[in-house]
Amino acid sequence: MDTGSNKNTDRRFNKFDEFDEFDKMDEDMRKIFSARYDIPPQLRENIHAALLAKSREMEREIEREMEQAAQVAQTRQNPQNDLGILAYVIIIFSLIGSAAVLYGIWAFSGIFATVIFGILYGFTTVFVTVSGLATAFLLDNLDKMDKAKNEKMQTI
Amino acid sequence: MDAAEFENFLTLYEKDIYTFCRYLAKNQQAAEDLYQETVLFAFEKRDDIDAARNPKSFLLAVAAGKWKSIVRKASRRANIAPEFPLEPNIIDTAQTPAQLLEQKELTANVIAVVNRLNEKLRIPLILHYYNDFSIEEIAAALEIPAGTVKSRLHKARKTLKNLLEKEGINGYRE
Numbered sequence: 001m002d003t004g005s006n007k008n009t010d011r012r013f014n015k016f017d018e019f020d021e022f023d024k025m026d027e028d029m030r031k032i033f034s035a036r037y038d039i040p041p042q043l044r045e046n047i048h049a050a051l052l053a054k055s056r057e058m059e060r061e062i063e064r065e066m067e068q069a070a071q072v073a074q075t076r077q078n079p080q081n082d083l084g085i086l087a088y089v090i091i092i093f094s095l096i097g098s099a100a101v102l103y104g105i106w107a108f109s110g111i112f113a114t115v116i117f118g119i120l121y122g123f124t125t126v127f128v129t130v131s132g133l134a135t136a137f138l139l140d141n142l143d144k145m146d147k148a149k150n151e152k153m154q155t156i
Numbered sequence: 157m158d159a160a161e162f163e164n165f166l167t168l169y170e171k172d173i174y175t176f177c178r179y180l181a182k183n184q185q186a187a188e189d190l191y192q193e194t195v196l197f198a199f200e201k202r203d204d205i206d207a208a209r210n211p212k213s214f215l216l217a218v219a220a221g222k223w224k225s226i227v228r229k230a231s232r233r234a235n236i237a238p239e240f241p242l243e244p245n246i247i248d249t250a251q252t253p254a255q256l257l258e259q260k261e262l263t264a265n266v267i268a269v270v271n272r273l274n275e276k277l278r279i280p281l282i283l284h285y286y287n288d289f290s291i292e293e294i295a296a297a298l299e300i301p302a303g304t305v306k307s308r309l310h311k312a313r314k315t316l317k318n319l320l321e322k323e324g325i326n327g328y329r330e
Contacts, residue, residue, distance in 0.1 A: 035175070043191065
């Protein structure tokens with residue numbers, strides 16, 4: 001249903017098509033806006049340089065993204081690269097723990113030495129458990145990162 | 157499309173785009189900055205440019221959009237570049253020097269009047285007269301409804317006519 005307001009709006013819009021009133025002005029305006037300007041040579045040079053720089057920057061960004069994606073894929077394929085470090089840490093701490101245990105037994109032989117051994121052994125066990133959990137967490141994160149990178153690569 | 161191919165493509169439209177930037181911006185430096193921003197944006201979006209679907213309109217729409225954004229930012233800043241009239245370059249060998257001078261003066265006066273219009277009216281008006289954009293094309297370029305474009309164009313032309321009559325430019329009389 002047409003309301004009064006809509007009719008007024010339509011009338012106002014339709015006025016745009018009534019060219020009689022503006023004939024001379026339209027003609028002048030079209031003439032004035034038909035002039036074209038030449039690009040200053042310096043601006044053209046600047047544009048050329050800016051396009052080259054932009055192009056290189058975009059290429060570098062794509063390369064960076066590809067490298068990151070490749071690294072993530074590599075880590076995913078060979079998780080031992082990262083896990084290897086963790087394994088070294090575990091071995092080193094285990095060696096230190098074992099040395100301490102041996103030292104304890106040697107120094108305080110008897111029941112006291114057994115208690116010490118027990119405590120140290122307990123710590124080592126806890127440490128190994130925590131390391132296992134950390135490894136699982138790390139693998140889970142790697143998986144998520146891998147998926148995110150794959151999505152990004154598809155967008156590129 | 158790599159940088160070199162894009163530059164070849166740009167060669168076809170650079171004069172039109174630069175001229176449009178000069179009409180939009182009110183001083184030389186702003187026009188050059190706007191042109192540069194437009195070209196760099198178009199370069200980033202070069203894969204979206206369809207040579208079969210009027211790329212000139214796409215580039216002009218980018219320039220109009222960039223100008224709107226510049227005006228919005230500038231209105232929030234105090235240090236806006238000073239305005240000074242652009243020197244119209246009219247090359248028409250068929251005209252006598254006196255006619256050329258008259259045409260130059262008329263152009264400078266009319267553009268000065270156009271520049272006094274509010275940006276909301278001025279941008280659709282320039283798109284309309286500069287490139288004969290249709291209502292729908294202006295609406296798409298400025299991302300506003302077609303009805304708004306019609307009403308703004310109507311208001312812009314009416315205001316412009318009143319201003320021209322008030323100034324008595326080129327025989328316009330109240």
